[in-house]
Amino acid sequence: MNTSNLTASSVLPQLQYSWETAVEKDYGKLFILPEKSIIICELTKQYVPIEEFREIFSLAIPLIEKYQIKKFIFDKQNLRVFHQPSMEWYFIHWKQEVYKKGLSIHRKILPKNQPVFEAAVAAGRAKIQAEYPNTIIHLLDIKYSNSIEEAIES
Amino acid sequence: MSQTDVLEKEIKDLKEQLSSQYSMFEMTVNHLQKLQEELRTSEKLLAKSNKKLLDSIHYSKNILDSFLLKEEYLQAKFPNSFIIHTPKDIIGGDFAWLAQHRKKIFLGLGDCTGHGVPAAMLTIFMISTLNQIFNQNPDLSPANLIIELDKIMKQYTHHQFIKDTAELGILCVDIARRKAIYSGAKRPLVVISNKKLTYYKGARFYPGNPHISTEVPQDYYFKIPNESMLYLFSDGVTDQFGGENHQKFSEKKLLDLFFQIHLQAIDYQKNTLLEVLTNWQGNNSQTDDKLILGIKF
Numbered sequence: 146m147n148t149s150n151l152t153a154s155s156v157l158p159q160l161q162y163s164w165e166t167a168v169e170k171d172y173g174k175l176f177i178l179p180e181k182s183i184i185i186c187e188l189t190k191q192y193v194p195i196e197e198f199r200e201i202f203s204l205a206i207p208l209i210e211k212y213q214i215k216k217f218i219f220d221k222q223n224l225r226v227f228h229q230p231s232m233e234w235y236f237i238h239w240k241q242e243v244y245k246k247g248l249s250i251h252r253k254i255l256p257k258n259q260p261v262f263e264a265a266v267a268a269g270r271a272k273i274q275a276e277y278p279n280t281i282i283h284l285l286d287i288k289y290s291n292s293i294e295e296a297i298e299s
Numbered sequence: 300m301s302q303t304d305v306l307e308k309e310i311k312d313l314k315e316q317l318s319s320q321y322s323m324f325e326m327t328v329n330h331l332q333k334l335q336e337e338l339r340t341s342e343k344l345l346a347k348s349n350k351k352l353l354d355s356i357h358y359s360k361n362i363l364d365s366f367l368l369k370e371e372y373l374q375a376k377f378p379n380s381f382i383i384h385t386p387k388d389i390i391g392g393d394f395a396w397l398a399q400h401r402k403k404i405f406l407g408l409g410d411c412t413g414h415g416v417p418a419a420m421l422t423i424f425m426i427s428t429l430n431q432i433f434n435q436n437p438d439l440s441p442a443n444l445i446i447e448l449d450k451i452m453k454q455y456t457h458h459q460f461i462k463d464t465a466e467l468g469i470l471c472v473d474i475a476r477r478k479a480i481y482s483g484a485k486r487p488l489v490v491i492s493n494k495k496l497t498y499y500k501g502a503r504f505y506p507g508n509p510h511i512s513t514e515v516p517q518d519y520y521f522k523i524p525n526e527s528m529l530y531l532f533s534d535g536v537t538d539q540f541g542g543e544n545h546q547k548f549s550e551k552k553l554l555d556l557f558f559q560i561h562l563q564a565i566d567y568q569k570n571t572l573l574e575v576l577t578n579w580q581g582n583n584s585q586t587d588d589k590l591i592l593g594i595k596f
Contacts, residue, residue, distance in 0.1 A: 192316040228319040229326060265323045268330030 153187040153220045156293045167208050173201045177212055183297060184208060187220040198231045202239050209246050216250040217243065218296045225262060229269050236273050241281055251287040252296035356389050356416065363419050366426045368395035376404050377472075379595035381569040383576075391588035392418020392465070393533045396429050400437035403473050405444070406592065408486060410466040410533035414588050417463070425465055428452070441469035441482035442516040445506060452507030464505040468531050477523040477596070482516045489554060491561040492527030496554060528561040528568075529594045535587030541579040548579050565595050 153176055157164050167184075168175035172193045176185040184205055193201075208214065221227075240251070256262055274282075290296035300308075370382040373395070382395055392411030397404065407429065411421040425448070432439065432447045439447065445467055456463070468486035472479045481488045483501025490497040499521075502514035523529075537550045556575060560568045572591060 192312075192319065194312045194315050226316055226320045226323060228315070229322055261327070264331065265327045268327040269323075271330055271333075272326060 151293065152189075152222045153185045153218070153293050154189070157185075160294060160297075162297065168201065168204050170197065170201060172197045175201065175205055175208060177208060177214075178297065179212055181297060182213055182215040183218060184212070184214045184216070185218040185220060185293070185296075187222075188224050190223060191225040192227075193224070195228055195231050198228065199234065202235060206243065206246070209243050209248055214243075214246075214248050216252065217248055218252045218254070218290075218293070220254050220293065220296075222254055222256050224256060225259065227265070227269070229272070232269055233273055233277075237277050237280060240285065244281055244284065249285050251285060252290045252299065253287070254290050254293065254296055353389075359416070359419065360390050363390050363423060366394070366423050368397045373397060373406075373592070373594075377406075377474075377594045379565045381565055381591075381593045383569060383572055383589065383591040385585070385590075386588045387414045387535070387585045390416065390419035392422050393535065393588040393590035394422045394426060395590065395592055396426055396469075398430065398433045398437075400433070402475055403437075403471055405433065405441070405469060405471050406531070406594075407467060407469040408531040408533065408590060408592055410486065410535070410588070410590070412463045412465065414535075418588070421463055421465065424455075425467075440518045441471050441480050442518040444469055445482055445484050445504065445516045449504070449506040453509065456507045462508055462510075464508040466501065466534065467506060468501060470529065470531065472523070479521055479523050479529075481519045481521070484516050486531065486533070488519075489530040489532075489557055490521070490524075490527055491530075491558060492524035496558055497521075498554070523596050525596070526562070527596050528557070529596070530557050531592040533588060533590040535585075535589040536576065536591055539576065539580055539583075539586045539589070541581050541583045545583070548576070565593065568593055568595075 154174060157176060162178050163180055164176050164178045166174060167177045172190045173186065173188045176187070177183070178185070186201060186205060188198075188201075205217075209217075255266060273280075288299060290299055367384075368382070370380075373380050373382055376397065376399070384393065384395070386393065391414050392409075394407075394409045394411075396407035396409065399405070409422065409425050411418040411425060428448055428451050429444065432444055432451070436447075448467070452464070455461070466483075466485035468481070468483040468488055470479060470481050470488060481499045483499065484504040484506055486501040488499040490499070499519045502516040504512045504514055504516050532553065537548050537553050539548045540546065541548065556572065560571050563571070572593075576589070
């Protein structure tokens with residue numbers, strides 16, 4: 146099966162992992178793969194407002210503690226617009242907080258065939274790196290993946 | 300939540316999305332502009348260092364040229380002769396060398412490994428060393444000249460683990476007596492006369508590199524026949540890729556061409572060779588330095 150262009154909600158039922166839906170909102174979902182110590186955050190809309198964005202990431206924190214999560218998969222495949230200050234908050238504050246809880250592996254999946262979005266992500270990343278030179282980024286294992294399966298296994 | 304609240308929230312979210320989209324766009328444009336500026340700066344720096352390098356190479360060409368045998372000087376000794384010399388880059392590693400002792404004229408063709416700056420440096424070393432050997436002992440035969448060159452090269456290359464070498468052919472001609480001696484290290488001499496082509500093969504000998512030499516250069520003695528043409532050439536000529544099937548020009552094609560033109564006037568031969576080789580190369584890049592020496596007796 147080609148799972149290279151599918152979001153977590155559609156692809157997880159077809160993969161051989163035990164998983165559960167921990168949070169389900171109209172703008173996003175959190176899935177737990179307990180045996181793999183993985184949490185997946187899938188944003189289900191083209192744009193997620195600031196409040197909701199922070200809400201779902203905040204909801205993830207107790208789950209990370211409860212399931213002793215080691216890897217966070219951020220499924221951004223549905224996104225077409227992002228709010229840079231929210232991304233900065235996620236990158237600087239949220240990642241630091243979950244790092245203290247033992248989560249240091251991050252995998253990200255970008256939308257397919259969206260070069261403008263990709264350029265914006267690169268621009269956002271460069272902006273964060275320029276403005277926040279003393280982050281914990283060097284302590285984290287961060288990679289982009291092409292699919293949910295690849296993100297789980299890499 | 301009332302319907303109004305829902306609608307208000309939707310409008311607020313849409314406004315936020317639009318504002319975020321605009322910010323995202325602005326941030327991306329700024330980032331791309333910054334990248335473009337960085338690229339422009341790098342481009343300027345590259346152009347500056349490229350110019351510095353090219354100026355330096357062009358200047359070194361003047362020095363190299365002062366060591367290389369010029370066609371006028373060859374023609375002063377052999378009136379019916381030509382040199383075709385086309386280095387792959389501004390400077391290269393193919394060279395012609397000429398020396399005279401009494402009635403004997405020594406003509407050499409060298410092809411140093413590689414091309415460009417390192418080959419040019421080796422060329423200057425080779426020519427200087429050949430001159431040094433020749434000046435000390437002008438009675439050496441071509442094969443012994445090559446062997447002496449090998450000995451001196453080893454003194455330098457042995458300690459530095461340098462594997463660079465040169466293919467070399469040396470012809471010694473006594474014009475008055477029409478006698479010649481030829482010796483080659485990987486380079487042949489072609490003599491065409493009376494519809495007969497004689498090919499004096501170069502030994503598998505690499506001056507300065509004892510690890511790959513399997514033969515010792517030997518002297519071939521021969522009388523120079525009337526109405527004959529002698530040719531020396533570097534492998535850059537035969538190794539040039541081109542033609543319809545993007546193949547090497549090949550030694551066979553070159554020998555056939557020599558055979559076809561050898562009775563013609565020397566200028567015609569030179570022009571024909573240049574034309575055929577240029578057409579063969581076409582739009583392909585030049586594979587290596589090219590050198591052909593031709594002498595008509």
